[in-house]
């Protein structure tokens with residue numbers, strides 16, 4: 508298996524589950540949010556404030572399109588599926604696994620969205636974002652797992668089991 512990409516809503520666990528999954532697989536780990544921060548020389552929320560949503564999404568897609576890795580778990584931002592360029596690159600790199608969980612569970616996990624760096628339009632709620640994005644996650648996923656697990660390790664185990672089915 509060349510790489511594994513995790514997609515899903517902000518707070519679904521792509522970064523926290525991803526690094527544990529990489530350890531279990533003996534893979535490297537890359538979080539594209541960190542690549543964007545390094546490239547732009549600023550924290551994600553500042554990048555988002557400076558560029559605005561559309562240019563942020565273009566930048567994110569370009570960073571993902573430039574990924575060239577092997578045996579790596581890739582944790583992109585929750586917005587990665589909103590640009591075909593980035594989403595297609597993830598699929599080229601290997602299986603794409605959707606960490607799916609209900610919006611209510613995400614609401615409980617996420618703190619202040621205003622400072623988290625989420626591409627929310629003014630007045631848009633997390634539920635609006637969830638309803639808009641869910642079809643994109645489903646569209647690009649090769650595998651879907653129930654990420655509404657009490658323990659990170661349980662989600663990692665489900666991810667490993669799903670990957671074994673390929």
Ligand SMILES: Nc1ncnc2c1ncn2[C@@H]1O[C@H](COP(=O)(O)OP(=O)(O)OP(=O)(O)O)[C@@H](O)[C@H]1O
Nearest residue numbers: 517518519520521522523584585616656657658659
């Ligand atoms: N069972 C669980 N599985 C995963 N994350 C959990 C769980 N319980 C609580 N959390 C918390 O939920 C948050 C998940 O955030 P994380 O940054 O991993 O999400 P993400 O999918 O990478 O989001 P983003 O799209 O913003 O990068 C963390 O703060 C984590 O500690």
Ligand SMILES: O=C(O)C1=C[C@@H](O)[C@@H](O)[C@H](O)C1
Nearest residue numbers: 517551584585586624625626
């Ligand atoms: O889901 C989102 O809209 C985002 C999630 C973050 O990981 C970042 O990629 C960015 O701040 C946008």
Ligand SMILES: [Mg+2]
Nearest residue numbers: 521522582583
């Ligand atoms: Mg993340």
